[in-house]
Amino acid sequence: MPTRSARHGPRHRAGGPRSSRRGPLVLAVTLVAALTAAAIALGGSEEGARSGAGTGSAAPATSTDPGSPSGTGAATRAATPAAAALLEWAERELPPGTRLRADEDSREDLLAAGAPDDLVATDEPTGPDDLVLTVTDGSTEPGSRVVARFDGLVLGDPSPGSPSVELLDRRRTLAGAIAANPTTRAPEPAAAVLRSADLDMRLLSLLAVLTARQGLGVAAFPRAEGAEGPARSVLLDSVGGAPVGTGQAATEELGTWLEAQLPPFAPDRVEVTDDGVLLSYRYASDPDALVADASP
Known part of the structure; x- marks a missing residue:
């Protein structure tokens, strides 16, 4: 099962990396605690594999123009491990078109590590649907969400989405139903995450359907170092x-089913490992809103 990325099409304000195509997708959250009446249909008929997996990136490692003012500074500055690690992570975890607003020193570090000017541009206008994150040397503004930490650099979301009471209740209902289902197998750390409902709604919806169909073994919910906000990998x-x-024989069947899912529920990355299958979504400021918008 190859690693997949969905990086095309216009993005939602929440930073979703996918097309806004709805398809025959229906999401009806009528799950009760035992998930016996789980009626969430992620759509995506199994003959309709999703298309358009691109190879765009949030932070391609390209060198700056030595003739530009920023290029001149970057050319004489050694790239730091923290900046290089941030760019590598951004390539994999952030939706295309993301902008990084960095303080002067952090920006020069990123440029020296190969960040393109448009990723860290300070004078380019942004629209209401653009995802703009900050990079600082360790401090964050009140109300900001830490997206990830890289030694001395902190990637933050200055305007993270906050789900409504209704959406938060929906998330808790789904997470509680998955945790209570007798087919769910999870060690205590993973079970604690389920009980907390601190999960990206895209991921949670997918897990609810898999649990209702077959039952799941959840080994872990990996997170980036220092990351805050809902977990978006399992x-x-x-x-x-x-x-x-x-x-494992069941891996191919799982992969076929995952390939048939549609945005925003289809994972951005599917990785087969010796320990299991890792499903991941790119960062979104407000994944609850993405799912709500995809529901009729």
Whole structure:
């Protein structure tokens, strides 16, 4: 099952990396605690594999123009490990078109590490649907969400989305139903995340459907170092009681089902490992709103 990215099309304000195409997708959250009446349809008929997986990036490692003012500064500055790590992470985890607003020193570090000017531009206008994150040397503004930490650099979201009471209740209902389902297998750290409902609604919706269909083994909810906000990655080690991962027979069936899902529920990345199958979504400021917008 290859690693996949969905990086095309206009983005939602929440920073979703996918097309706004709805397709025959229906999401009806009528799950109760035992998930016996789970009626969430992520649509995406199994013959309709989603299209348009691109190779765009949030932070391609291209060198700056030595003739430009920023290029001149970057050319004489050694790239720091923290800046290089941030750019590598951004390439994988941020939606295309993301802007980084950095203080002067942090910006020069990023340019020296290969950040393109448009990623860290300070004078380019932004619209209401653009995702703009900040990069600082360790401090964050009140109300900002830490997206990830890289040694001395902090990537933050100055305007993170906050779900309404209704959407938060929906998230808690789904998470509680998954945790309470007798087919769910999860070690205590993963079970605690489920009980807290601190999960990206895109991921939570997908897990709810898989749980209702077959049952799941959830090994972990990996997060970036220092990250705040809902978890948006999961490591599955079994589906329907059958182990998944490298060399496991059930892995192909899971991959086929995942390929048939549509945005915003289809994962941005699917990685098969010896420990299981890792599903990940790119960062979104307000994933609850993305799911609500996709529901009729």
